[in-house]
Amino acid sequence: MGESFRLRxxxxxxxxxxxxVMILPVVIYYIIFAYAPLYGIQLAFKNFIIKxxxxxxxxxxxxHFVRFFKSYNFGLLMxxxxxxxxxxxxxxxPIPIVFALMLNYIRNRYLKKSVQxxxxxxxxxxxxxxxxxxxxxxNPDTGIxxxxxxxxxxxxxxxxxxxxxxxxxxxxxxxxxxxxxxxxIYISALSGVDYQMHEAAIVDGASKLQRIxxxxxxxxxxxxxxxxxxxxxxxxxxxxxxxFLLQNTLNVQASSVIxxxxxxVGLLNNDYGYSTAIGLFNxxxxxxxxxxxxxxxxxxxxxxxx
Amino acid sequence: MKxxxxxxxxxxxxxxxxxxxxxxxxxxxxxxxxxxxxxxIASVSDPSQVWLGNVVLLPKKFTMIAYKxxxxxxxxxIGYRNTIFYTVVGTILNLVMTICAAYPLSRKEFMPRNVxxxxxxxxxxxxxxxxxxxxxxxxxxxxxTPWAMMIPGAVxxxxxxxxxxxxxxxxxxxxxxxxxxxxxxxxxxxxxxxLPLSKPILAVIALYYAVGHWNDFFTALIYINEKxxxxxxxxxxxxLMTNKMSLSNMQGLDAAASEAKLQLAQTLKYxxxxxxxxPVLCIYPFIQKYFVKGVMIGSIKE
Numbered sequence: 001m002g003e004s005f006r007l008r009x010x011x012x013x014x015x016x017x018x019x020x021v022m023i024l025p026v027v028i029y030y031i032i033f034a035y036a037p038l039y040g041i042q043l044a045f046k047n048f049i050i051k052x053x054x055x056x057x058x059x060x061x062x063x064h065f066v067r068f069f070k071s072y073n074f075g076l077l078m079x080x081x082x083x084x085x086x087x088x089x090x091x092x093x094p095i096p097i098v099f100a101l102m103l104n105y106i107r108n109r110y111l112k113k114s115v116q117x118x119x120x121x122x123x124x125x126x127x128x129x130x131x132x133x134x135x136x137x138x139n140p141d142t143g144i145x146x147x148x149x150x151x152x153x154x155x156x157x158x159x160x161x162x163x164x165x166x167x168x169x170x171x172x173x174x175x176x177x178x179x180x181x182x183x184x185i186y187i188s189a190l191s192g193v194d195y196q197m198h199e200a201a202i203v204d205g206a207s208k209l210q211r212i213x214x215x216x217x218x219x220x221x222x223x224x225x226x227x228x229x230x231x232x233x234x235x236x237x238x239x240x241x242x243x244f245l246l247q248n249t250l251n252v253q254a255s256s257v258i259x260x261x262x263x264x265v266g267l268l269n270n271d272y273g274y275s276t277a278i279g280l281f282n283x284x285x286x287x288x289x290x291x292x293x294x295x296x297x298x299x300x301x302x303x304x305x306x
Numbered sequence: 307m308k309x310x311x312x313x314x315x316x317x318x319x320x321x322x323x324x325x326x327x328x329x330x331x332x333x334x335x336x337x338x339x340x341x342x343x344x345x346x347i348a349s350v351s352d353p354s355q356v357w358l359g360n361v362v363l364l365p366k367k368f369t370m371i372a373y374k375x376x377x378x379x380x381x382x383x384i385g386y387r388n389t390i391f392y393t394v395v396g397t398i399l400n401l402v403m404t405i406c407a408a409y410p411l412s413r414k415e416f417m418p419r420n421v422x423x424x425x426x427x428x429x430x431x432x433x434x435x436x437x438x439x440x441x442x443x444x445x446x447x448x449x450x451t452p453w454a455m456m457i458p459g460a461v462x463x464x465x466x467x468x469x470x471x472x473x474x475x476x477x478x479x480x481x482x483x484x485x486x487x488x489x490x491x492x493x494x495x496x497x498x499x500x501l502p503l504s505k506p507i508l509a510v511i512a513l514y515y516a517v518g519h520w521n522d523f524f525t526a527l528i529y530i531n532e533k534x535x536x537x538x539x540x541x542x543x544x545x546l547m548t549n550k551m552s553l554s555n556m557q558g559l560d561a562a563a564s565e566a567k568l569q570l571a572q573t574l575k576y577x578x579x580x581x582x583x584x585p586v587l588c589i590y591p592f593i594q595k596y597f598v599k600g601v602m603i604g605s606i607k608e
Contacts, residue, residue: 008417009417009418012415012416012417015415016413016415016416016417016492018491018492018493019409019410019413019415019416019492020410020416022406022409022410022493023406023407023410023411023416023422025403025406026403026406026407026426026461027422029403029460029461030425030426030429032442032446033439033442033457033458033460034429034433034434035429036434036438036442037433037434037435037438037439037441037442038432038433038434038438039434039438040434040437040438040439040441040442041434041435041438043437043438054441099334102327102330102331103331105323105324105327106327106328106331107324108328111328111331111332114335115331115334115335117591117594118335118338118339119334119338120594121338121342121587121590121594122338122342124517124521124586124587124590125521125583125586126520126521126523126539126542126582126583127521127523128521128523128539128542128543128546128547129542129546129579129582129583131546131547132542132545132546132547132575132578132579133341133345133579135546135547135575136345136572136575136576137341139572141357142356142357142359142572144344147359176337176338176341180338205317207317207319207320207323208317208319208320208323208324209319209323240524241523241524244527245523245543245547262435262436262437263436266436266437266440267436267437267440267528272437272441275436275437276435276436276437276438279435279436279437280435282435283432283433283435287431290431
């Protein structure tokens with residue numbers, strides 16, 4: 001059996017050697033940049049000493065993890081990370097769906113096209129520019145939000161130095177930037193809905209709202225579930241760049257999340273083992289969440305990702 | 307398209323629905339457009355007018371002073387030069403790697419295609435994390451070299467999947483057989499038939515990669531220390547997020563001069579945003595339909 005497999009593979013390689021040569025650089029790339037770092041994960045269980053290398057450094061078991069769980073900011077990091085993610089999920093997940101459903105009922109082609117095209121544009125703005133714009137619009141002296149507050153007779157507020165505002169700023173600017181783009185997949189799913197179902201519903205006297213609830217939503221349910229599972233799977237993966245850029249000494253209480261902490265501990269303090277351990281902890285939780293969300297959705301809706 | 311006219315009275319609730327819907331879309335349009343519009347008009351307005359909050363819908367006291375200031379800010383040009391290099395070379399590398407992966411994976415006669423696909427996809431869920439990857443990049447002596455900006459992200463599994471799906475769905479197996487009868491090997495078949503037929507998808511992934519390089523800030527933050535190698539986004543961060551410009555050279559100025567300088571520093575932010583985003587914004591109207599296409603192909607399950 002093994003012999004014949006080897007023979008077949010040998011024959012296959014000889015016959016299609018061009019394909020094997022082509023894919024070789026990609027295989028090497030994955031070995032070096034995806035699988036070799038997996039080998040480095042053992043740092044999470046080691047006391048890393050540079051001159052001894054990764055392999056030569058002594059094992060210390062779960063010491064890094066215990067240190068992290070006991071550290072004074074463990075609770076804060078978890079609260080911030082999960083808080084921001086849940087807030088993003090609750091606001092950022094349904095809005096593109098509602099947006100796609102509403103847009104689907106706009107009959108004026110020009111309005112529909114222009115809303116679509118313009119709503120995608122913010123997605124291509126870099127995170128740095130996005131954060132720069134946030135700073136501009138939230139400026140206590142000249143920003144639009146404080147101008148509006150001024151009109152209403154409220155005093156100016158430096159939003160970015162108030163920890164209690166951080167989550168909302170992060171989430172709602174994320175909605176502004178991503179809702180158009182995220183809606184594309186729903187819009188394309190909605191364009192596949194059989195119009196005969198709508199005609200039948202119209203004959204039966206269904207209102208548009210009823211058609212949305214009874215025809216459109218069930219039709220795009222598989223898409224919604226698939227994306228929901230993926231989102232839940234990255235619940236602990238609050239993006240690094242935007243939090244990092246918006247972070248300052250005044251809002252740090254609300255803006256320190258696991259990814260910024262991994263960066264700070266690892267690359268600024270050079271505490272490699274500890275940083276790796278926290279990163280590993282984070283990925284394991286994400287993995288568990290992904291599997292759990294998948295199982296729950298399978299039970300409840302018979303839809304699942306895998 | 308002419309639909310069968312069904313004699314149904316228009317529901318009262320539907321009228322309200324339509325009105326609310328159109329109103330909502332118009333408000334949304336405003337919310338999307340105004341911030342971008344404001345940055346544009348503020349960048350060509352007199353700094354003191356922007357400071358006073360007089361610039362809302364149209365530019366006030368048109369001036370290019372902010373653009374002059376940004377052009378005088380030499381660091382931007384270093385960033386521009388580097389980013390153009392990273393974007394062009396990086397995208398070419400990305401494309402070559404993606405094709406090299408996607409084409410064999412799309413061929414039925416390539417025996418390890420399922421195993422390799424699985425191993426590549428696994429990396430979406432398992433990764434070594436920041437430090438182990440950093441150590442690998444360091445071991446290869448890539449830190450603080452231009453290659454650190456391009457090689458660690460040389461290919462993305464997401465784009466491999468899109469491209470492979472496209473190859474499988476749009477190039478029939480019979481074409482390959484016909485080409486073989488004509489004596490073409492699989493490399494010739496790829497360059498002469500598959501790639502020319504796949505121009506739309508190649509355009510899509512090239513644009514995905516290019517925008518990714520243009521906007522990349524994280525890679526430089528991790529791997530690059532040297533000012534001369536920094537991409538545009540790193541300099542932009544200094545300009546937009548910290549007040550380096552406004553705080554330098556402030557000593558010895560009287561109150562009015564330093565206030566003018568502060569206002570200019572603020573306006574400089576607008577022009578810097580425009581200058582750095584213009585390349586993407588200029589091509590955006592032409593390419594947005596391709597981007598949308600990419601999302602659609604990506605969402606098709608095989």
